[in-house]
Amino acid sequence: MKQMVQDLKLPLLLIFLINLCAALSLPITPIDETRYVSAAWEMWNTHSFLVPYLNGEPYAHKPPMLFWMMHAGWALFGVNDFTPRLIPGIFSLLSLILVYRISLRLWPQERKTAVCAALILASIVFWDAWSVAIMFDMVLTFWILLGLLGTLRAAEGQRGGWWMLTAGIAGGLLTKGPAVLVYLLPIPLFRAWWAARRGPPARVKWILAVLGAAALGLALALLWAIPAAHQGGPAYGHAILWGQTADRVTESFAHRRPFWWYLPFVPLFFFPWILFRPSLASLNLKDADSGTRFCLAWLGLPLLIFSMISGKQIHYLIPLIPAGALLIGRNIARAEGFAGKTSEKMLGALFLLLGLAALAVPLINLGGDVGQLESGDTLFAAIGFLLAGLLLLLPFRSTGHTVKRIASAMTLALLCGLVDAKQSFMDNFDIKETAVFLKSKMDQGIPLAHVGKYHGQYQFLGRLSQPITVLSGETKTLLEFSASHPTALFISYQHAHENRLPEGAKICFSHEYRGKNVLVWELEKRLP
DSSP states (O other): HHHHHHHHHHHHHHHHHHHHHHHHOOOOTHHHHHHHHHHHHHHHTTTTTSSOOEEEEOSSSOOOOOHHHHHHHHHOOOOHHHHHHHHHHHHHHHHHHHHHHHHHHHHHTTTHHHHHHHHHHHHHHHHHHHSEEEEEEEEHHHHHHHHHHHHHHHHTTHHHHHHHHHHHHHHHHHHHGGHHHHSSSSHHHTTHTTTTSSOOOOHHHHHHHHHHHHHHHHHHHHHHHHHHHHHHOOOHHHIIIIIIIIIIIHHHTTOOOOGGGGGTTHHHHTGGGSGGGEEEEEEOSSSSOHHHHHHHHHHHHHHHHHHSSOOOOOGGGGGHHHHHHHHHHHHHOOOOTTTTTTOOOOHHHHHHHHHHHHHHGGBBBBTTTTTTTOOTTTHOOOOOOHHHHHHSSSSSHHHHHHHHHHHHHOOOOHHHHHHHHHHTTGGOOOHHHHHHHHHHHHHOOOOOEEEEEOOOTTTTTTTOOOOEEESSSSSHHHHHHHSSSSEEEEEEEEEETOOOOOTTTEEOOOOEEEEEEEEEEEEOOOOO
16 A cells, blocks of 8 residues: 555556645536536435436436535535535545556556556546546446456456446446446457467356346445336336436437547547657557457447447547556556657747747637637646757656656646636636526526526525426517516527527626627516
8 A cells, every 4th residue: 555655656646636726716617517416416406315316307318326426515615616626636536546457467567557557647638638628427437447457357267356346337337338348348258369378268158247246236236226217207217227328329310420430539539748758669469468458358349339320429439548558658667768758848849849838829719619719818838848858858856857848737737727628618618697686586486497408507506495497589578478477587698799589578687608698588578
C-alpha cells in the first residue's frame, strides 16, 4: 500500500487539480448535466429513491446509481451544486488506482509500467474531459475496471475475483444498463486467447463461471429494478426491464452511422501520447504476451461490437482508454535511454504553436454556441500551452522524467484552458439566473409553461418543487393555455434578430444562452 501511494502520488494529484478547478469554475450545463442532476433532485425532493423522476414523470432512460451518488453527497454536505461535479472525478481517481492494480496483475515484475500507465491516463485529454463531466461514463468505467481486475484474479485461481466480476456487472447495470455487458463479457469469454501463458484454461468450467457471475450480477441489479418497476407503473417497468435493451437497439438503427465511424477518433483518444514516439515503438503483435493480448482484447472486442451497432456515441469508448494507457505505458517503460528525446521536443514545439494559435482564436468567428470570442478570452489557455511547451523543451535526464513532465505539461495546459472556458464561453451555458427567476415566480403560484421540448434543465438549478408544463409552439395552444391560466409565464428561445413570439407577448425576463436568448414572457391578449 505504501509503495502504491508513492507511485500514484503525482497522477492522483493531477486528476485532483483538474477536478477541483472544474468544480470551482464550470457551471452545471444543459442539456445532459442539468437533466441528470435534475433527476437526482426530484428523487431527493420527493423521497423517491427507487424511481428517478424528471419534470414530474418517471425517468427511465438511466438507472439510479449516479443519482444515488449525488444523494450521498447531499446527505453529507447538504443540497449544493458542488458535489455532483466532484462525483465523476472521485471515480476517475478510483479508476486510476484500479488501472495501477491491473497493470501489476498483467506484468507483476514491471512496476514502472504501472506508474507510467497511471501518469498517461491522468493526462489524456478525453479522460480528463469526462472526469469533470456530470455523466455516467466515469462511474461505469470504474465498475468495468473492477470487473476486469476480478477477471484477472479469477484467471489466477483466486475465488474473490468472481465476486469482483459480479460486483462490476451489477454496478455497471445499475449505472448505465446492459451496455456494461459489452465490456465485461467478451474479454473473459476470450480467455483462451489472451491467457495462453497463464496456464491452460478449463474452458467449459470457466465459461459457466463467467455466465454465473453475469447471472448473479443481473440478479443483484433486479433487486432494484423489480421494486422500481412496481412503484413506477407499467410503462416505466417496461422501459427499464425491456426498453433499455430491445427498444434502444431498434432506435439505434434509426440514426445510422457507418461501421468505421469510430476509427478516426481512436488516435485522438490518446492525445498527446499518440505523438510520443516510444508509445508504439515496441508493440509486437506476433510475440505479444498475455498482458498485451488482454489489453488488445479489451480495446478491440467492445470497439468491434459498438462499430457493428449503427447508433454510435463518442463517449461509448471512454472505458477503453485505460487499455490504451496500459499498452502505451508498457512501451514507454521498456524504452531505453533517450528514445523519447526527439518526440518530447516535438511535443514541446506543438504546445508552443497551440499557445500562439490560442492567442489568435479571438480573431475568428467560431459560430454556433460560441460565436465571436473577445480579445483576452483565450489568454490563460495560451499561457498554459506556452508554459507547457517550455517545460517540455527543457533539458531532460531520462524517459521516466519525460513521462512525468509530459503529464504535468498537459495538466497545466488543461487547467489554464478550464479558466478560459469559464470566462469565455461556459458562462453562455449557465442558466442558473433563469432558473432562480422561474423559482421566484413558481413560489408566487404563477404557472410556468415551456414552449417546445423540455429537458428538465431548470428543475435542480432553481430547486423547483413542481413540474413545468410543456406546450407545442402553436399559437392556438398557447392562447388556450393562457386563457385557462391567466397569470401564466412562457419560456422559449430565439436569436436576438428574431421575433417569433405571438402577438400580445410581453417579455418579463431575458438571458443570453448558447448564442440565443432564453425569454420568459406572458400573453396580454386573452381569448374572449
